[in-house]
Amino acid sequence: MSEAIRQESPLVERITSGRKAASPSDAGITLRERPFLGCVNLRGNPDDPDFTDAVKGVLGLALPSGPNTVADSGDITAFWLAPTEWFVRTGANAERDLIAGLEEALAGQHIATNDVTGNFTTVELSGPHARDVLEKGCTLDLHPRAFAPGQCAQTLLGHAGILIRPLADGQAFEIVVRRSFADYMFIWLEDATVEYGGMAVSD
Amino acid sequence: MLHIKCPWCGWRDESEFGYGGEAHIERPKDPDSVSDAEWADYLFFGSNRRGDFRERWVHSAGCRRWFNAVRDTTTYEFKAFYRMGEEPPGGEQ
Ligand SMILES: [Zn+2]
Numbered sequence: 513m514s515e516a517i518r519q520e521s522p523l524v525e526r527i528t529s530g531r532k533a534a535s536p537s538d539a540g541i542t543l544r545e546r547p548f549l550g551c552v553n554l555r556g557n558p559d560d561p562d563f564t565d566a567v568k569g570v571l572g573l574a575l576p577s578g579p580n581t582v583a584d585s586g587d588i589t590a591f592w593l594a595p596t597e598w599f600v601r602t603g604a605n606a607e608r609d610l611i612a613g614l615e616e617a618l619a620g621q622h623i624a625t626n627d628v629t630g631n632f633t634t635v636e637l638s639g640p641h642a643r644d645v646l647e648k649g650c651t652l653d654l655h656p657r658a659f660a661p662g663q664c665a666q667t668l669l670g671h672a673g674i675l676i677r678p679l680a681d682g683q684a685f686e687i688v689v690r691r692s693f694a695d696y697m698f699i700w701l702e703d704a705t706v707e708y709g710g711m712a713v714s715d
Numbered sequence: 716m717l718h719i720k721c722p723w724c725g726w727r728d729e730s731e732f733g734y735g736g737e738a739h740i741e742r743p744k745d746p747d748s749v750s751d752a753e754w755a756d757y758l759f760f761g762s763n764r765r766g767d768f769r770e771r772w773v774h775s776a777g778c779r780r781w782f783n784a785v786r787d788t789t790t791y792e793f794k795a796f797y798r799m800g801e802e803p804p805g806g807e808q
Pocket residue numbers: 721722723724725774777778779780
């Protein structure tokens with residue numbers, strides 16, 4: 513007897529059909545998980561055109577060079593993490609092909625690719641109080657005048673390290689969180705949302 | 716709460732950072748050739764300055780890069796932030 517190995521989101525016990533059905537209709541925020549997205553940590557020298565050109569050829573977009581900025585083509589999202597480091601995200605189960613493409617295009621260069629798909633999950637927060645809730649546990653200024661689409665940041669929410677970017681001016685945010693902190697973050701968000709009518713969970 | 720300026724990420728709250736002690740302390744290039752006294756001096760004896768102090772910080776919840784700062788140890792006021800490998804502002808101490 514053997515069972516097929518099934519991919520499981522770290523939020524599998526939180527985001528249930530019962531929890532979705534019990535979502536308040538006037539919720540202050542709505543949480544939607546995008547589990548299993550392919551995640552690759554890429555290291556290289558942004559001042560070397562051999563590196564940046566080859567990466568652009570594989571990703572179809574240029575790596576963001578400015579600190580705390582993000583480039584997004586729809587299929588691929590590339591977050592700046594550090595002066596020589598990016599978080600490249602692709603569709604579910606597409607990370608192997610992406611890594612193979614990068615390794616081939618960058619052969620012989622001083623670079624590193626690491627499959628970190630299993631480390632993270634992604635959630636989207638939307639709703640009229642998304643920013644209010646996040647600002648209770650994050651010291652960044654998340655107002656669109658300071659944090660607009662195209663920007664991203666690694667910071668803390670509660671005590672959990674997150675990678676966050678605004679999706680629409682002040683109304684929606686995307687958060688990439690470590691697998692082991694996802695459950696904590698979900699509970700923190702539920703608690704922080706009580707005063708705004710609770711948190712809805714959607715597909 | 717201190718406000719600290721990461722040379723890459725800009726101003727963030729102290730809770731995102733870790734402290735690394737005095738900056739510009741050079742590890743003896745050949746530890747086997749130094750005396751116990753010299754090794755102890757390297758390991759244990761900082762300058763313990765009153766006033767402007769060059770120190771290391773790491774942006775541990777952000778870009779995870781180490782950098783240097785100059786901070787007044789009596790007022791906690793930061794005077795400068797600069798990247799690893801850059802000359803400290805203000806000349807010799
Ligand atoms: Zn930083």
